[in-house]
Amino acid sequence: MRTLPFHSLAPALLLLAGVGCSASRNQVITKDNAAERPAVQEDVALQKPLAEAAIRPVLFEEQTDTEAKSFSAELQPTANEPLQLETTPPPVKVSDHRVQGLVHTAVEQNPRLARLYQEYQAAAARSKYVDKLPDPKVGANIFGNPIETASGSQQANLSLSQSLPWLGRLDAQSQQACFEALAIRAEYSAERLRLISAVRTGWYRLYVIDRLIATTQANQKLLESLIDVANARIATGNASPGDVLLGTLELSQLEERMLTYRKQRRAIEAELNRLLGRDASLAIGSAAHLQLSRIQIPAEAIHQVALSYQPEIEAARLRTQATRWGVEVARLQRRPDVTLSANYFVTDDNRPPSPFVNVGEAPWSLGVQVSVPLWADKYDAMQNEARWKHQAAHASVSELADKYDARILELVSEARRAAETIELYKTTILPQARQTLLSDQDSYANGTVEFDRVIRDYRNVLTLEFGLHQAVGDLAIANARLHEAAGRDLEETPIPQTAALCQERR
Numbered sequence: 239m240r241t242l243p244f245h246s247l248a249p250a251l252l253l254l255a256g257v258g259c260s261a262s263r264n265q266v267i268t269k270d271n272a273a274e275r276p277a278v279q280e281d282v283a284l285q286k287p288l289a290e291a292a293i294r295p296v297l298f299e300e301q302t303d304t305e306a307k308s309f310s311a312e313l314q315p316t317a318n319e320p321l322q323l324e325t326t327p328p329p330v331k332v333s334d335h336r337v338q339g340l341v342h343t344a345v346e347q348n349p350r351l352a353r354l355y356q357e358y359q360a361a362a363a364r365s366k367y368v369d370k371l372p373d374p375k376v377g378a379n380i381f382g383n384p385i386e387t388a389s390g391s392q393q394a395n396l397s398l399s400q401s402l403p404w405l406g407r408l409d410a411q412s413q414q415a416c417f418e419a420l421a422i423r424a425e426y427s428a429e430r431l432r433l434i435s436a437v438r439t440g441w442y443r444l445y446v447i448d449r450l451i452a453t454t455q456a457n458q459k460l461l462e463s464l465i466d467v468a469n470a471r472i473a474t475g476n477a478s479p480g481d482v483l484l485g486t487l488e489l490s491q492l493e494e495r496m497l498t499y500r501k502q503r504r505a506i507e508a509e510l511n512r513l514l515g516r517d518a519s520l521a522i523g524s525a526a527h528l529q530l531s532r533i534q535i536p537a538e539a540i541h542q543v544a545l546s547y548q549p550e551i552e553a554a555r556l557r558t559q560a561t562r563w564g565v566e567v568a569r570l571q572r573r574p575d576v577t578l579s580a581n582y583f584v585t586d587d588n589r590p591p592s593p594f595v596n597v598g599e600a601p602w603s604l605g606v607q608v609s610v611p612l613w614a615d616k617y618d619a620m621q622n623e624a625r626w627k628h629q630a631a632h633a634s635v636s637e638l639a640d641k642y643d644a645r646i647l648e649l650v651s652e653a654r655r656a657a658e659t660i661e662l663y664k665t666t667i668l669p670q671a672r673q674t675l676l677s678d679q680d681s682y683a684n685g686t687v688e689f690d691r692v693i694r695d696y697r698n699v700l701t702l703e704f705g706l707h708q709a710v711g712d713l714a715i716a717n718a719r720l721h722e723a724a725g726r727d728l729e730e731t732p733i734p735q736t737a738a739l740c741q742e743r744r
Contacts, residue, residue: 547725
């Protein structure tokens with residue numbers, strides 16, 4: 239078998255050069271897009287300020303491949319610099335800074351948040367290769383029985399092929415992958431906001447439960463003192479044993495409440511620890527006092543903030559952009575794929591010299607294969623599928639906008655109700671109820687009122703104190719959820735404290 243001359247390999251080298259040149263396809267795609275792509279109307283209503291800052295409008299007839307590459311490069315990390323997302327939570331507007339530490343721990347350790355971050359990294363990595371050409375194929379056939387020809391025996395066949403998908407389709411798939419990765423990043427940010435809100439909400443519920451426990455313990459001491467007064471009056475013959483029995487029954491009911499509150503506290507602690515990604519049995523302390531504040535921004539203004547900054551809405555917009563590129567991908571599925579090939583036949587020079595053929599000259603060939611998209615129904619179905627997905631994604635944006643509009647209005651109303659309830663309790667109802675109880679206590683000691691009236695006053699005060707602490711927690715929770723719904727922390731106005739809120743019962 240003879241050595242292969244360099245000029246015999248020229249066809250294969252030319253094929254490789256052509257394949258390499260095809261990878262640089264800026265001008266090809268630009269011309270192809272200008273000639274074939276239809277104009278796509280922009281959904282102006284969906285282009286909110288955040289979306290305008292994060293993405294470029296998708297104009298199929300104007301976008302060049304160079305622009306697409308630069309856009310993809312903004313998203314994709316290098317081998318040594320992985321994509322980083324913001325991990326520092328926004329400031330927490332409460333007087334006790336321990337909740338800030340809980341928020342930091344949750345953002346760093348929550349397993350669901352870590353999973354979404356990893357999914358985002360995976361989607362970003364996918365956008366780096368989805369527009370690349372398939373690998374070339376090299377093949378060899380060794381003939382068991384050489385093919386005898388006039389120029390010699392053909393011993394083997396070497397082949398090289400490269401598949402070239404429609405380049406405009408690769409570009410559209412790359413853009414779709416980029417928008418899908420950005421949508422996952424927005425979903426990560428939305429989940430991060432939900433996590434911070436859940437930690438704050440759990441913290442405030444823990445505060446309310448601890449205040450209820452403290453109030454119940456204080457009422458147990460008050461009730462014990464009333465029972466002592468009743469026993470003293472029984473000893474002097476001025477009261478009946480039924481007064482003591484009534485007081486003892488009330489004391490047992492308070493103990494039952496304590497058992498319920500302690501159970502609820504353990505459940506809230508376990509849920510907080512789950513959000514923090516740590517052992518559920520770890521103890522968590524609460525604040526001794528909350529600085530009350532209100533968000534004075536109208537619901538309409540908060541809704542406008544949410545339209546610009548809420549990551550869940552932004553994720554829906556990005557999904558809409560991705561499905562719009564999906565429509566373009568489906569349209570370009572009708573375009574044929576091309577496969578280039580080169581073949582070289584290794585031939586021995588085992589024939590006598592001939593004036594008619596070149597003995598030992600190895601034959602070669604170049605080939606082209608083109609896919610023929612014949613099945614129109616299949617491609618029509620692909621386009622219909624992509625269009626329906628785009629319409630569904632488009633509808634989800636409006637759905638989320640309406641959802642947050644209703645939710646913000648509900649939360650603003652809840653915060654207003656809680657603030658007004660706190661003010662009513664602090665300034666009017668609770669001071670009057672406490673004064674009535676103190677007056678009836680003195681009257682009972684003097685024998686001018688019955689014991690059951692004192693118990694009734696005691697129940698009223700207990701219910702009002704519970705209501706006050708619950709209203710404080712409701713206000714703090716409503717504020718935390720408003721921050722989440724808006725997509726960012728809103729300005730809060732402190733509510734002045736009054737003596738009635740922190741008044742200790744005698």
